[in-house]
């Protein structure tokens with residue numbers, strides 16, 4: 072049985088003080104998640120990571136929103152996996168569509184980051200998703216397949232299952248136009264089938280695939296009851312403690 076995962080992506084929101092305040096108010100939410108066998112996490116900015124990690128309840132996953140594929144060196148503005156490990160942060164979101172769009176991140180660059188993270192025994196949360204144009208042309212599956220194949224290049228079978236994949240159609244992110252549960256399930260099943268082609272049934276059954284894009288407390292349940300959707304990557308609705316709590320409760324109830 073794959074463990075469900077609810078991950079908040081805070082993007083460029085919250086000062087250090089605000090981020091710490093949020094996690095300090097999370098004890099009972101984390102407790103409820105643990106009792107219901109659900110993984111729960113948030114991804115603050117690099118600047119907040121250290122304090123958030125230090126102040127957060129133990130069971131809350133703290134993830135970076137990005138990472139470099141090198142250990143150290145002349146890479147201005149970058150942060151390495153080893154630096155994250157020093158503050159006990161072991162997760163990183165890779166290839167979010169905003170980084171692909173605004174920072175020119177390619178699936179090939181994501182692949183290098185994933186290999187590096189896996190070699191460090193860290194967890195990559197690899198995002199994929201198509202533009203509205205690709206969706207309207209009916210080319211979503213080809214596009215996603217390319218992102219998955221390129222992202223997983225040279226990643227061995229014994230490590231592949233440690234990656235978490237998030238399917239996030241770009242047209243649904245921050246727009247309030249969430250994909251229907253049928254579309255989300257169809258593409259997540261397709262991603263699982265692609266992983267099966269690459270790694271076989273065992274890995275396909277083990278790997279966790281999330282949906283993301285305008286997930287809110289009132290629609291999260293429909294995704295989480297779909298057979299191939301193992302959780303959600305949530306932006307806007309993860310920013311307030313109340314809403315984060317409601318997201319979790321609406322998975323459970």
Ligand code: PGA
Pocket residue numbers: 080239243244245246247283284285286304305306307308
């Ligand atoms: P959203 O963002 O929930 O605000 O649409 C999702 C994401 O970008 O991960």
